[in-house]
Amino acid sequence: DTAVSQTPKYLVTQMGNDKSIKCEQNLGHDTMYWYKQDSKKFLKIMFSYNNKELIINETVPNRFSPKSPDKAHLNLHINSLELGDSAVYFCASRHRGRAEAFFGQGTRLTVV
């Protein structure tokens, strides 16, 4: 069973479109994250949710809107996609009291 799963794995879309990436974890973790990995492989935090509450928003354009319907899910919606949004987006989760985060397999978003 996949612990942290993201869908889709690949997403190709045109500039100006709106798209969503879904993330689900079956580990019972209460904190979830979105990270962005750019073309140079650099990883950076975007958002963090704890028990459905937003606790980190790292100067991400407001075209990006995370939504957490429950503790096990954290979705990322992106409006008006731009070429610079092309990247790999990783979902991750962590259990309270534990240090390590577990990552999904990533979603490669390509904006053309």
Place this chain on the structure above:
Amino acid sequence: AQTVTQSQPEMSVQEAETVTLSCTYDTSESDYYLFWYKQPPSRQMILVIRQEAYKQQNATENRFSVNFQKAAKSFSLKISDSQLGDAAMYFCAYSINQGAQKLVFGQGTRLTINP
């Protein structure tokens, strides 16, 4: 602000040999964690090893071990008996032990294993 620096963009090693990947970090906090993550071509981020800052003993996981020098803010990863499956990007990461505990990553080191 916390920063993590990996000064080796690429490293290579012969199969069965030992290689050390370097990482330095900057923080004013005293309670934090350090990690090494591996990203093979499959793109999956895999936790290799972690170290609690309050522990003096270096962490070890099978062929992987770290050299944690807290005063020098250095956290290197040693891979012994390198195997072809160790070929990947390796990321050093830091998180403070409070709040959201976001990970701050280094730039990564691409490790190649030569058969």
